[in-house]
Amino acid sequence: VFQRLYCSIADNCDCDFKANIRDLEWDLFKNVFGQHLAQEVVSEEVSRFLQNKSPDRPLVLSFHGSSGTGKTLISSMVANHLYGSAMSSPYIHQFIPTLHFPSAQHVPHYREELKKWVQGNLTQCARSVFIFDEMEKMPLGLIDVLEPLLGPSYVVFSTNYRKAIYIFISTTGEEVINKVTLENRQSGGEREDINLLELEDGIALEVYNSNTSGFFHSTIVHQKLITRFVPFLPLSRCHVARCTHLQLLQRGVFNRRDVVDAVAAEMIYSPVQGRFFSTTGCKAVPAKINLHL
Ligand SMILES: Nc1ncnc2c1ncn2[C@@H]1O[C@H](COP(=O)(O)OP(=O)(O)OP(=O)(O)O)[C@@H](O)[C@H]1O
Numbered sequence: 398v399f400q401r402l403y404c405s406i407a408d409n410c411d412c413d414f415k416a417n418i419r420d421l422e423w424d425l426f427k428n429v430f431g432q433h434l435a436q437e438v439v440s441e442e443v444s445r446f447l448q449n450k451s452p453d454r455p456l457v458l459s460f461h462g463s464s465g466t467g468k469t470l471i472s473s474m475v476a477n478h479l480y481g482s483a484m485s486s487p488y489i490h491q492f493i494p495t496l497h498f499p500s501a502q503h504v505p506h507y508r509e510e511l512k513k514w515v516q517g518n519l520t521q522c523a524r525s526v527f528i529f530d531e532m533e534k535m536p537l538g539l540i541d542v543l544e545p546l547l548g549p550s551y552v553v554f555s556t557n558y559r560k561a562i563y564i565f566i567s568t569t570g571e572e573v574i575n576k577v578t579l580e581n582r583q584s585g586g587e588r589e590d591i592n593l594l595e596l597e598d599g600i601a602l603e604v605y606n607s608n609t610s611g612f613f614h615s616t617i618v619h620q621k622l623i624t625r626f627v628p629f630l631p632l633s634r635c636h637v638a639r640c641t642h643l644q645l646l647q648r649g650v651f652n653r654r655d656v657v658d659a660v661a662a663e664m665i666y667s668p669v670q671g672r673f674f675s676t677t678g679c680k681a682v683p684a685k686i687n688l689h690l
Pocket of ligand 1: 428429430431432462463464465466467468469470471567568632640678679680681682
């Protein structure tokens with residue numbers, strides 16, 4: 398009874414929503430390496446969105462960058478710090494095109510199912526989180542079915558669609574991001590000087606014009622329903638070393654500078670001239686650690 402009474406005046410206890418912005422910010426700051434832009438944009442947008450008790454539209458973030466740079470890591474951190482039961486929460490929904498939408502022939506059917514699924518879940522919990530991984534493999538024309546749900550003022554049968562969070566993840570735009578980061582490095586600039594606006598515009602263009610982006614000629618992009626395009630920069634050797642160090646600590650292994658150095662040395666770096674960035678980010682770190690322990 399008390400729970401129901403509280404929920405009638407409070408706004409977010411209809412599901413196990415326990416947002417902890419400070420913990421999210423701390424986690425981003427402490428455990429994500431080399432991604433100052435993503436850290437900044439994600440913590441800023443998530444906290445602004447959650448502080449607004451009646452947002453006029455959902456929060457829609459689109460993560461872009463090469464493999465192993467931390468896109469999935471940050472999306473899990475967001476989910477972990479919004480829900481007490483973390484990624485196993487029934488209010489966090491993850492879609493993987495190759496698994497959930499494998500056949501381009503069934504797009505009309507997938508469209509119906511996806512919209513029904515999202516609406517049904519928002520009726521259960523207005524603060525639901527929807528994560529769409531591997532957007533570059535999303536069949537064309539599918540994601541646009543969500544367009545009405547992502548815009549302002551979409552209310553059906555009193556369900557509030559405006560409190561949801563959508564995260565789209567893809568490698569689309571990696572060329573733009575990697576080029577800008579390389580130029581910055583070659584000119585001896587600080588990584589922190591990389592211009593966010595320039596990158597966001599470049600990614601938006603690429604996402605809209607690339608027929609492998611999942612958002613090819615999408616009304617979602619055209620109508621500017623994506624709150625922010627979030628760039629993930631390619632990782633350098635020092636970031637690989639930090640990933641290795643952290644993962645060793647998480648395994649309870651201390652003082653193994655030899656393993657940190659060996660793992661960082663074994664990664665493949667590009668371009669050939671300069672060898673600045675790990676081609677697989679930190680993705681291969683756990684497998685390499687296993688070889689050295
Ligand atoms: N910037 C980073 N800081 C700390 N750890 C990282 C970072 N990037 C990647 N990692 C680690 O590397 C592994 C792979 O990262 P993640 O799955 O987030 O990559 P991704 O960008 O989603 O790649 P993909 O596009 O291939 O899915 C994870 O174990 C993650 O913890």
